[in-house]
Amino acid sequence: MHQREAKSDLASSGGARGGKLALDAAQASPTPAIAATARIVARLKDLPGPLLPVLHEVQHELGCIPAEAVQTIAEALNLSRAEVHGVITFYPHFRSEPAARHTLEVCRAESCQAMGGEHLAAHARAKLGCDFHASTADGNFTLEPVYCLGLCAQSPAVMIDGQPHARVTPDKLDRLLTRTLEASS
Amino acid sequence: MSAPVIIYVPRDAAALAMDADVVARDIERIADERGLPVQVVRNGSRGLLWLEPMVEIATPDGRVAYGPVAPEDVPALFDAGWLTGGAHALHLGLTEDIPYLKHQERLTFARVGVIDPLSLQDYAAHGGLAGLKRALAMEPAQIVEEMVTSGLRGRGGAAFPTGIKWKTVAGSPSDQKYIVCNADEGDSGTFADRLLMEGDPYVLIEGMTIAGLAVGATYGYIYVRSEYPHAIATLEAAIARARSVGWLGRDVHGSGREFDLEVRTGAGAYICGEETSLLESLEGKRGVVRAKPPLPAISGLFGKPTVINNVISLATVPIIMAKGAAYYRDYGVGRSHGTLPFQLAGNLKQGGLVEKAFGLSLRDLLYEFGGGSASGRPLRAVQVGGPLGAYLPESQWDVPLDYEAYIQISAMIGHGGLVAFDDTVDMARMARYAMEFCAIESCGKCTPCRIGSTRGVETIDKIAAGGADTKQREQQVHLLRDLCDTMMGGSLCALGGMAPYPVLSALNHFPQDFGIESSQSAAHAA
Numbered sequence: 212m213h214q215r216e217a218k219s220d221l222a223s224s225g226g227a228r229g230g231k232l233a234l235d236a237a238q239a240s241p242t243p244a245i246a247a248t249a250r251i252v253a254r255l256k257d258l259p260g261p262l263l264p265v266l267h268e269v270q271h272e273l274g275c276i277p278a279e280a281v282q283t284i285a286e287a288l289n290l291s292r293a294e295v296h297g298v299i300t301f302y303p304h305f306r307s308e309p310a311a312r313h314t315l316e317v318c319r320a321e322s323c324q325a326m327g328g329e330h331l332a333a334h335a336r337a338k339l340g341c342d343f344h345a346s347t348a349d350g351n352f353t354l355e356p357v358y359c360l361g362l363c364a365q366s367p368a369v370m371i372d373g374q375p376h377a378r379v380t381p382d383k384l385d386r387l388l389t390r391t392l393e394a395s396s
Numbered sequence: 397m398s399a400p401v402i403i404y405v406p407r408d409a410a411a412l413a414m415d416a417d418v419v420a421r422d423i424e425r426i427a428d429e430r431g432l433p434v435q436v437v438r439n440g441s442r443g444l445l446w447l448e449p450m451v452e453i454a455t456p457d458g459r460v461a462y463g464p465v466a467p468e469d470v471p472a473l474f475d476a477g478w479l480t481g482g483a484h485a486l487h488l489g490l491t492e493d494i495p496y497l498k499h500q501e502r503l504t505f506a507r508v509g510v511i512d513p514l515s516l517q518d519y520a521a522h523g524g525l526a527g528l529k530r531a532l533a534m535e536p537a538q539i540v541e542e543m544v545t546s547g548l549r550g551r552g553g554a555a556f557p558t559g560i561k562w563k564t565v566a567g568s569p570s571d572q573k574y575i576v577c578n579a580d581e582g583d584s585g586t587f588a589d590r591l592l593m594e595g596d597p598y599v600l601i602e603g604m605t606i607a608g609l610a611v612g613a614t615y616g617y618i619y620v621r622s623e624y625p626h627a628i629a630t631l632e633a634a635i636a637r638a639r640s641v642g643w644l645g646r647d648v649h650g651s652g653r654e655f656d657l658e659v660r661t662g663a664g665a666y667i668c669g670e671e672t673s674l675l676e677s678l679e680g681k682r683g684v685v686r687a688k689p690p691l692p693a694i695s696g697l698f699g700k701p702t703v704i705n706n707v708i709s710l711a712t713v714p715i716i717m718a719k720g721a722a723y724y725r726d727y728g729v730g731r732s733h734g735t736l737p738f739q740l741a742g743n744l745k746q747g748g749l750v751e752k753a754f755g756l757s758l759r760d761l762l763y764e765f766g767g768g769s770a771s772g773r774p775l776r777a778v779q780v781g782g783p784l785g786a787y788l789p790e791s792q793w794d795v796p797l798d799y800e801a802y803i804q805i806s807a808m809i810g811h812g813g814l815v816a817f818d819d820t821v822d823m824a825r826m827a828r829y830a831m832e833f834c835a836i837e838s839c840g841k842c843t844p845c846r847i848g849s850t851r852g853v854e855t856i857d858k859i860a861a862g863g864a865d866t867k868q869r870e871q872q873v874h875l876l877r878d879l880c881d882t883m884m885g886g887s888l889c890a891l892g893g894m895a896p897y898p899v900l901s902a903l904n905h906f907p908q909d910f911g912i913e914s915s916q917s918a919a920h921a922a
Binding site: 260261262263297298301302304305321322323324325326357358359362363364365368370373374375376377 | 409410412413414445446448581582583584585586587589590622623624625626660661662663664665666677678679680681682683684698739740741742743744747748749770779783813815816817818821826829833836837839
């Protein structure tokens with residue numbers, strides 16, 4: 212009993228925390244996000260430079276990197292929470308809040324602009340009724356800008372749930388969005 | 397029963413983005429219904445991207461192409477007898493005879509679109525591994541010398557001689573060295589890295605292995621941007637297969653030499669295409685640029701000597717080793733040796749990949765290959781070299797594509813991507829976008845880039861809002877030029893240092909879009 216308390220103290224203290232002890236405790240956590248994060252960290256922590264692979268895996272499994280995961284990652288990798296937070300917020304790909312059921316990424320870079328990309332972006336905003344970096348009220352779509360999908364000879368391009376689509380007109384976008392909703396319902 | 401007809405349907409993201417998976421499924425289904433034996437092979441893209449999905453049929457006379465094939469075209473193509481090369485509106489003739497392809501000089505991209513990207517047999521049967529076999533019989537210093545002699549310069553944009561970089565790493569003693577492949581292809585108008593990784597991943601693996609042998613590195617990383625999920629999947633599958641047959645690992649091709657590698661995924665930060673920022677990211681940190689020196693070649697990843705090269709540079713190594721430095725060096729002009737995979741993008745009828753020796757002109761690319769604008773309107777400006785490249789007006793389209801010739805007109809060839817705009821483009825808006833992009837993507841380490849880009853957006857807005865007040869407009873233009881000067885001279889890396897190129901070129905060549913007199917800006921342009 213006494214020993215268990217010591218573990219928990221270690222995990223929450225500023226200086227001596229971290230490493231295997233914290234990870235074992237976290238894997239047994241009743242909070243699913245913490246337990247899942249701890250399993251991922253345990254698997255990847257010995258990679259050289261493990262933080263980005265860990266964050267990718269956590270986001271892949273949980274849909275985002277929630278605050279409670281940040282503490283677990285920091286403790287297990289002997290980093291401060293500020294360092295982990297700093298990395299998460301530096302990279303546009305990582306998100307702290309879950310996205311909607313589907314993600315629409317619209318390319319806003321030069322090549323797509325040369326082929327009506329801005330018009331398409333305005334159409335996407337109007338159609339979904341939300342701005343970039345936001346989600347629709349019904350929780351169906353998150354709208355994100357992307358700076359190049361590498362489909363520049365077939366502009367404008369978008370990506371829906373990781374699937375690329377090229378030569379996208381406003382009409383084609385409407386059809387793609389409808390198809391996406393139909394496929395998931 | 398006769399042998400099945402082989403049908404090639406590309407698996408490249410450019411084809412998938414135009415429903416290639418559905419096309420492939422429909423082909424198999426309809427062939428099955430009609431009792432026609434076919435075998436669908438998923439190849440890479442030939443790079444004729446306005447024709448994707450471009451389906452090829454293997455006939456006794458050679459591969460016959462049809463495209464662009466939409467799912468609804470498939471039944472009619474069978475009706476037209478395409479399995480024997482039958483006539484149809486989408487019939488393009490023998491693939492090799494399509495002028496766009498026939499007039500190219502494909503060295504680095506020789507196999508892309510031809511083979512099944514993941515087939516080890518295809519790779520070996522089409523000239524793969526010849527370079528590595530030769531390298532394995534050479535001394536490391538000889539390999540480096542061969543690269544120096546070839547004249548290959550970094551294809552990621554900076555055009556630094558690859559062999560010299562290798563020589564520095566080879567001469568830096570260390571218990572561990574690394575080969576890092578920069579596959580963070582974030583520039584708009586570029587897709588050569590992606591086409592190569594999805595279309596011929598083993599050539600990149602072979603190039604990195606040769607680099608490892610040359611400098612004494614035993615481990616490599618390919619840093620791929622997260623926007624390229626298909627490239628990541630293809631590379632990971634290729635690495636696993638290469639490992640399983642001993643092309644990678646502790647005993648590469650039974651030579652007793654060790655080399656292995658892995659893919660690391662970026663996370664949407666454009667700045668990570670800058671080499672020191674990429675190394676920070678690989679180490680698990682924010683992608684903040686490092687000051688140089690020390691050079692990565694001396695103190696790079698985890699503080700160890702590191703070769704960091706672009707995808708195309710590394711993928712060109714095998715053919716140089718296979719055919720010899722002189723063979724490669726003889727292509728091109730001046731100090732721009734070899735070929736560059738140019739990428740035709742934006743408002744062009746025939747966008748795609750054109751690998752050609754240096755020395756042709758932008759006009760050749762835009763009209764001979766690109767076929768002019770997609771919109772049918774006159775072309776007005778072309779941005780060469782990505783978001784940090786200059787906008788070129790028509791008066792500069794005859795300058796030969798050569799690194800040095802481009803520097804002389806304050807432009808850069810960079811990665812060989814070009815984005816064409818027709819006469820509806822507002823160049824003041826594009827200049828504003830260049831500054832805005834720099835503000836969004838700045839890592840924040842140095843002030844000229846972090847603050848300057850935001851001030852640049854504001855200043856361009858003031859110019860646009862200047863109304864009839866010419867005097868105020870001219871003052872703001874003067875300020876903008878001054879700001880550009882500070883950014884170019886004071887930024888730590890190419891993002892802040894080159895974002896002024898598109899801005900200044902827009903000001904100099906398209907002053908009317910800013911509402912200013914051309915004579916006044918021409919004086920500044922000198």
